[in-house]
Amino acid sequence: MSDSDKRSNQRKLQTRIESIVRFYDDLAERTRYGPVQPYCHIPDLFEIDPEAERPLTVPGTFISEQVGGNIPVTSNGGGLLDSEPLDLMLSYYLPGGYKRRWDFEMWTGDFDASQRDGYVDITPGFEFRDDYPLEDIIGSMDSEGYTPFGYTPDEVGLYIPEEIFVKEPESPRYFFDTVNNHVLNYKPDDALDEDVIDLGMSDPTSNFLWFKHLHRLGGDIEGFDTEVGDDLFSRIVFSDESVFLKCYYATVLTLYRQDQRTFSEVVRYFNDKDNRVGFVTSEEKSQVLLFDTPRDWVEDSVRTVLESNESLQRDLGFAQLYRELWDDLFFKDRAIQNVYSVGPVFKALQAVDYWLRTVDDGSATVFKSSVKEICGVLDKVIPDSGPSRLRLLGYDTEEREDLKTLFREHTEELREILEHCVALTTQQEFAEQVLVHSLQNAVAGWAVKAGLGGSDFETWYDANYQSKDVEAVQIALYDSIQGGAGTSKEVFKRLKDGELDIHHPLSRQCSCHISLAEDLVLSLLAERDASVLYDIYTGGDGDDDAIRRDLFDLAVDTATGICRSDLADEEETLSIFNRRIASLYETKELARFYGAVAQAYQRIADDLTRTPTAMDVVLGLEEETFVDSRVRNTYERFANRGSQRRDLSELADRVEEITKQCIRACPDCLERQDSMYAYRYQTQMLDKRLLQTALPEVTNT
Numbered sequence: 061m062s063d064s065d066k067r068s069n070q071r072k073l074q075t076r077i078e079s080i081v082r083f084y085d086d087l088a089e090r091t092r093y094g095p096v097q098p099y100c101h102i103p104d105l106f107e108i109d110p111e112a113e114r115p116l117t118v119p120g121t122f123i124s125e126q127v128g129g130n131i132p133v134t135s136n137g138g139g140l141l142d143s144e145p146l147d148l149m150l151s152y153y154l155p156g157g158y159k160r161r162w163d164f165e166m167w168t169g170d171f172d173a174s175q176r177d178g179y180v181d182i183t184p185g186f187e188f189r190d191d192y193p194l195e196d197i198i199g200s201m202d203s204e205g206y207t208p209f210g211y212t213p214d215e216v217g218l219y220i221p222e223e224i225f226v227k228e229p230e231s232p233r234y235f236f237d238t239v240n241n242h243v244l245n246y247k248p249d250d251a252l253d254e255d256v257i258d259l260g261m262s263d264p265t266s267n268f269l270w271f272k273h274l275h276r277l278g279g280d281i282e283g284f285d286t287e288v289g290d291d292l293f294s295r296i297v298f299s300d301e302s303v304f305l306k307c308y309y310a311t312v313l314t315l316y317r318q319d320q321r322t323f324s325e326v327v328r329y330f331n332d333k334d335n336r337v338g339f340v341t342s343e344e345k346s347q348v349l350l351f352d353t354p355r356d357w358v359e360d361s362v363r364t365v366l367e368s369n370e371s372l373q374r375d376l377g378f379a380q381l382y383r384e385l386w387d388d389l390f391f392k393d394r395a396i397q398n399v400y401s402v403g404p405v406f407k408a409l410q411a412v413d414y415w416l417r418t419v420d421d422g423s424a425t426v427f428k429s430s431v432k433e434i435c436g437v438l439d440k441v442i443p444d445s446g447p448s449r450l451r452l453l454g455y456d457t458e459e460r461e462d463l464k465t466l467f468r469e470h471t472e473e474l475r476e477i478l479e480h481c482v483a484l485t486t487q488q489e490f491a492e493q494v495l496v497h498s499l500q501n502a503v504a505g506w507a508v509k510a511g512l513g514g515s516d517f518e519t520w521y522d523a524n525y526q527s528k529d530v531e532a533v534q535i536a537l538y539d540s541i542q543g544g545a546g547t548s549k550e551v552f553k554r555l556k557d558g559e560l561d562i563h564h565p566l567s568r569q570c571s572c573h574i575s576l577a578e579d580l581v582l583s584l585l586a587e588r589d590a591s592v593l594y595d596i597y598t599g600g601d602g603d604d605d606a607i608r609r610d611l612f613d614l615a616v617d618t619a620t621g622i623c624r625s626d627l628a629d630e631e632e633t634l635s636i637f638n639r640r641i642a643s644l645y646e647t648k649e650l651a652r653f654y655g656a657v658a659q660a661y662q663r664i665a666d667d668l669t670r671t672p673t674a675m676d677v678v679l680g681l682e683e684e685t686f687v688d689s690r691v692r693n694t695y696e697r698f699a700n701r702g703s704q705r706r707d708l709s710e711l712a713d714r715v716e717e718i719t720k721q722c723i724r725a726c727p728d729c730l731e732r733q734d735s736m737y738a739y740r741y742q743t744q745m746l747d748k749r750l751l752q753t754a755l756p757e758v759t760n761t
């Protein structure tokens with residue numbers, strides 16, 4: 061045994077003894093003073109035992125543990141603080157992360173600036189037990205498709221920690237070292253003043269970005285080919301010992317300057333000892349259900365939609381624009397400085413599209429315009445003074461000039477992004493990712509709704525399949541409980557025997573109550589006379605339920621494109637419909653106003669050939685000639701006409717009440733809390749309509 065092995069063994073033994081002593085001390089303490097009598101729960105002891113197999117398994121028992129395994133957390137001053145799930149520790153203490161924890165003190169990971177500019181060295185903060193070159197995991201390809209940075213796989217290593225080292229900040233004051241991209245708690249002596257930003261006492265907000273990779277299938281592996289004719293899944297496989305790797309690759313920091321200005325920074329990780337970019341990785345071991353989705357189905361479905369549905373195609377184009385602004389102008393070029401600025405840049409481009417589409421010659425789009433044209437339209441949609449056009453939404457002249465400078469300084473990048481969003485191959489590629497990701501989330505939603513042994517499931521899809529020579533795209537569903545709750549195998553059997561229907565429930569996942577209720581309200585208000593509707597709504601003899609159901613039935617009859625059989629859960633849709641109507645019909649004046657807005661919405665949807673947003677409608681109302689002077693008065697009041705107030709108009713809020721909130725997806729249908737696209741563009745990477753159109757026809761029962 062080498063000296064370093066000996067030292068490592070000694071340290072493990074010491075940690076082990078310390079853990080056990082601490083565990084019993086703590087137990088004794090709680091027994092003495094606690095209101096409830098705790099007892100020695102063996103798995104709790106295993107949890108802090110560094111010798112237990114990681115990810116933590118308790119062999120020979122049925123007791124389940126969260127996937128991810130535990131690791132010892134050590135203070136840099138020496139001494140074990142705790143044993144905690146690795147994933148939890150990574151979600152607190154990767155570079156840039158601060159969190160109150162032990163003794164309710166502030167703690168942070170023990171990291172340092174790296175030899176590579178703009179990266180943080182992860183080696184002081186971890187003891188690693190395993191590492192893999194990224195190439196071994198995803199194969200060789202020009203660049204990976206998981207992160208916005210497009211690394212070549214051979215420059216990256218995956219590092220699995222066995223121990224994490226944390227420290228208490230030297231002072232409660234924060235600084236940002238702009239040269240080394242590193243948050244500090246002291247001002248370095250040798251740094252120039254302009255290189256260090258004083259953040260005062262506000263701790264940074266940190267969001268960690270990750271992706272997952274299926275590492276291996278093990279244990280009992282069983283699979284079956286689905287019936288011929290099932291386009292959606294060609295094969296379903298079960299494995300009771302799969303391992304997924306969750307790789308953290310960057311921290312997005314929101315920092316608060318002393319002068320109140322907020323800015324963002326992206327911190328990436330480097331392993332200075334190996335001279336490689338580092339992805340800090342945890343292993344998730346569980347039972348898994350793997351679904352093979354034929355690539356042909358994905359490609360054909362997307363191609364058909366892009367060719368035949370212009371409105372959806374344009375909506376997808378804007379989703380892609382939003383993603384590319386994040387990836388290229390925020391992450392890669394750092395041209396957009398702040399996470400909060402991506403939205404306004406995107407909306408400004410959408411407003412330009414509105415203008416080109418409706419006001420100028422009516423056929424142009426922002427995607428085909430030059431930067432010069434875009435800047436010219438910006439002058440029109442954000443006029444120099446007065447509450448009109450985008451100024452109604454808080455855009456001012458200064459912001460307009462900033463946007464123009466951004467676009468001019470990054471003309472080439474912006475042109476490339478815009479071209480991507482309408483080029484056939486890149487749009488196809490993007491929409492395929494959206495389709496597979498939507499399917500992944502729908503499968504997870506199905507599993508939860510069908511009560512398949514958990515309130516939540518981990519999900520995965522192979523985001524790199526387009527760079528591989530494969531015939532099927534893999535989608536995985538696994539328990540968040542390590543080892544599985546034991547039901548995955550049961551589910552697999554039932555799927556195999558044809559006892560469990562997945563197609564119909566997937567289709568139901570796409571039929572969102574919120575979206576349907578929104579569509580029904582919009583049609584009803586646009587097509588029927590507002591005063592008459594309001595009288596029906598407020599009339600009656602106290603039998604409100606019957607009146608509301610009448611209105612709902614009227615809406616279903618009125619709406620083109622929605623029939624009763626589309627309503628997966630009519631009662632749920634009805635109750636959302638009622639809530640919306642109640643908020644829009646507070647007074648007759650409001651009812652009339654919303655009727656006019658709904659009409660404008662329908663007209664704008666036709667003009668734009670995409671789903672209008674609140675911003676489009678605010679711009680559209682500017683062009684509207686209100687026949688009814690009462691409606692005009694209401695509009696002018698909300699738009700602050702004639703008012704000297706400099707605050708935001710009420711109009712935007714009012715319009716948002718009626719425009720669609722669930723255009724692509726919402727938490728009620730396909731959005732999920734735990735997403736590899738979180739903090740950036742999860743919603744843009746989902747589309748319930750795209751999935752719905754692609755799913756094989758199922759007969760409603």
Ligand SMILES: [Zn+2]
Pocket residue numbers: 572573574575722724725726727728729730
């Ligand atoms: Zn929805």
